[in-house]
Amino acid sequence: MAILIWGAGAMGGSIGAGLVRAGHDVIFVDNVPEHVAAINRQGLKIVGPIFQDIVSAKACLPEQVEGRFDCILLSVKAQHTEAATRALEPHLAEHGCVVSVQNGLNELVIKEIVGAERTIGCFVNFGADYLEPGVVQYSGRGAVVVGELDGKSSVRLTALHRLLLDFDESAVLTNNVWGYLWGKLIYGAQLFATALTNDSIADCYANPTFRPVLTALGQEVGAVARANDIETQAFNGFDPHAFAPGASQDLINKSLDDMVAFNRRSAKSHSGIWRDLAIRKRRTEVKPQLGPIVDTGRKIGVSTPMTARLIDMIIEMEDGKRSFSPENMAELASAAKAA
Structure with a gap:
């Protein structure tokens, strides 16, 4: 199934582009109309020292999303977490999960909306910047870590870790995401x-x-x-x-x-x-x-x-x-x- 990336800026854009390059079906969601239009028109351009490419993927505004998804990578600024989680919740499959590709303790906000059982913790420290509509700079590699909030192992966590290895071969699976x-x-x-x-x-x-x-x-x-x-x-x-x-x-x-x-x-x-x-x-x-x-x-x-x-x-x-x-x-x- 397609992976929904909610927030196609620095972090979400870099990860999404990496996953597209690895052969995954990715749909970008972003609230900047110019960015969405640019991705749909000419693809998402990634610049920087890690790789340079233009990847083709569907992009849409939040109100244009259709269907439900097993995996939603949430990558918006921390202050927008609550609003974004409420907007994506109708599109989250019953047994799906939201992965917080953000800075801060946003998992605390997410789990209150979709439930702890549908929330997976994620920590990232790679460098990236949104430059302009349709263009993201992936600046430097850094830690990519995922873990269940309760520290337990799970089939879905193993699958998510395997997915993120297609973005960064050093991605870590942890029992201590906090x-x-x-x-x-x-x-x-x-x-x-x-x-x-x-x-x-x-x-x-x-x-x-x-x-x-x-x-x-x-x-x-x-x-x-x-x-x-x-x-x-x-x-x-x-x-x-x-x-x-x-x-x-x-x-x-x-x-x-x-x-x-x-x-x-x-x-x-x-x-x-x-x-x-x-x-x-x-x-x-x-x-x-x-x-x-x-x-x-x-x-x-x-x-x-x-x-x-x-x-x-x-x-x-x-x-x-x-x-x-x-x-x-x-x-x-x-x-x-x-x-």
Whole structure:
């Protein structure tokens, strides 16, 4: 059966194109009419260092979708998860599943709408950007991980993993998808901090002035994960042990150096957060991505002053009340000191 990819932007477009190239039947859904029209007219063009191709696949707007599907890959911005899940639910087969190819803890939202039994967790860390209607840049390989929310194995999970191997031969099947998702929250919080400047991701991680700030922020989010009984997982140079209490400076520096090296290899120099602020001039995912960290910390008694301040600072940038500046990093660090 066809695989429905709901959200044909950076992540969804890259995965969908890879699956089409592997011989799978893919249908793209997107809410940007110009993007849908371009894909139907001339195919989806993928540029970048991994592969360059134009793949042919059907594309439609959400209101044009017909039929029900066993597998729907949801790849929209976190703030659109609820609306997108409600829109796709009528098209999900009774025993089908929604796979969250997103950043954040969107599985919590999805399972409340379609049910936990029809939700599969997914973690991705490859680089990609939507460039213009009909064109996506697949910038660099990164982790692709899938797992059942309860950590159990299943026939459908094995089948999904086999499918994703056709996109990335290093795709991982895990019994601890929450560990990867929370690990990405630590890394993701740091990426939001890098978006306070105009420097690239790699340059921010390499900057000796920024490193203490990024480390403290990572340790704050890591403390919430640990108190929530989450065993965070390593990926692409990110080592959760480097952001644990008492971590040696050597271990911290090694993880930061490894993340610099990983990001230097990608054609994606800046985060999607920075692109939203600097180029696309639109709201970021800051509240749905980082908000759950603050909320969880509040519930279990772990203070998150840096994360809370970072959310406010990104919103100020969205509102045009703050500019890109290295001084923003120092202001972020002061939040922890004030607390």
